Amino acid sequence: MNTLKLISFHAGDRDRFGLLHDAGVADLGERTEFASLRSLIASPKGIEAARLIAEAAPVDFKETEIAYRIPVPDADKIICVGVNYADRNAEYKDGSELPKYPSLFLRTRGSFTGHGQPLMLPPESPQFDYEGEIVLVIGKGGRRIPEENALSHVFGLTVCNEGSVRDWMRHAKFNVTQGKNFNHSGSIGPWIVPVDDADLSALSLSTWVNDELRQEDTVGRMMFSFSYLIHYISTFAELMPGDLIATGTPTGSGARFDPPKYLVEGDVVRVRVPGVGTLENPVVREQV
Incomplete structure (x- = not known):
């Protein structure tokens, strides 16, 4: 079974959703009953419908004819976890013990952009940074989900550069909201890979700035597991x-180097999660 790659994209003067296969892009909005990728994710029939179309491999667009959007542009919530690797806690050099609970914050949809689109370097700060991350896409909603059942609520995985404006x-005193929500300061994508097509226990992540490897780690070293976070x-x-x-x-974001290695115009950030995808974005100065 080939890995299913579900995308949201813009082509032909309007926003669409579909899947990417070897020959090109199939428009699922034109070929299924679903109105968006979010509605497909929510339906028990969604993944089966997508797989049937993937097997037929129709081509509505070449990949060069589309602009990637974030995979779920109408997500109800984008929840971000702060320090979740033990080495990251040590990076702060504040002598603190490992946290008992995850640090969490919310980001707006507009603070992210899609694969291949520019990350906007804001003129208000010289401290624009990158953070490669693995993203869980919720398939089955719920409240007070038991940890032992939590992974059954995951639809799939995607990749994130959770860009930050450090200062x-x-x-x-008590929040990071401002520095985490500059317009198009982060990216998500390129696609969602269904959980059945990935090995959650063996995931790893690497981040490059241009051709320099800056971050590399595995999910086995997370302090708070996927199940616990859900x-x-x-x-x-x-x-x-x-x-x-x-x-x-x-560990390895730009702020943690001495001296710091913040992003500048012309940089290219690439985040790779083997078995899921590679997210790549150029850095462009925002014009005001």
């Missing part, structure tokens, strides 16, 4: 189909 994250988050928030959970970044 704006320190503007307030359980914990669903205790206070009802998870919905299509919700995205960015599960944290390894």
